[in-house]
Amino acid sequence: MTSFGDLLGPQPVLLPENTDAEDALLDNKDPVQVAAAHPTASIAWAYLAEGALDRGKNEVNVDTLAGYAFARTGYHRGLDLLRRNGWKGFGPVPWSHEPNRGFLRSVGALARAARTIGETDEYARCLDLLEDCDPRAAAELGLD
Incomplete structure (x- = not known):
């Protein structure tokens, strides 16, 4: 059984850790430098996106x-990594697994930005994707 109770659904995707990028961000390194050093790390792009959106003040x-x-x-880098780890475009990507959060946070930031600029279809698509990945992700990201 998958983590969301679907007996026939795919198993949850648990992305590998990117400890170099994650540790650098936890050590308060500049996200610009972390993204430049680790351009495939969705978490670095999520940090940059969230910081810019906070400065943008909606x-x-x-x-x-x-x-x-x-x-x-961050979203596209995360999609690349998800696909390399067996994700077929649907199925659980649990929020509870820390390495998944870079992708999920990037999707959440994309939703926030899309809402702010009036791109309602993209906003809805991002919310749907978060719901499909993990029903609790949008709430964790303050998007409910």
């Missing part, structure tokens, strides 16, 4: 658009 401005771009990069 207004349409350069920070919000930068947050959108950072979030989209």
